[in-house]
Amino acid sequence: MLDRLVNDKPRARRKTLSHYLIKIARLGGYLARASDPPPGNTVMWRGLSRLTDIALGPATVGGEFVGN
Numbered sequence: 248m249l250d251r252l253v254n255d256k257p258r259a260r261r262k263t264l265s266h267y268l269i270k271i272a273r274l275g276g277y278l279a280r281a282s283d284p285p286p287g288n289t290v291m292w293r294g295l296s297r298l299t300d301i302a303l304g305p306a307t308v309g310g311e312f313v314g315n
Contacts, residue, residue: 248302274298
């Protein structure tokens with residue numbers, strides 16, 4: 248799911264843990280420019296929160312319409 252949400256940069260070949268941490272940070276607003284410092288706690292929290300909302304959203308919406 249994370250691979251579909253956040254596009255890879257052309258130079259990214261290996262799928263490492265740091266690669267996916269940057270993807271989560273980008274969901275939280277991190278721009279991942281060359282001069283940017285590493286993402287902080289707030290950006291990571293926002294990214295994880297957004298990823299959770301995206302993952303659970305369809306299940307929650309689908310559950311509300313069942314049985315009506």
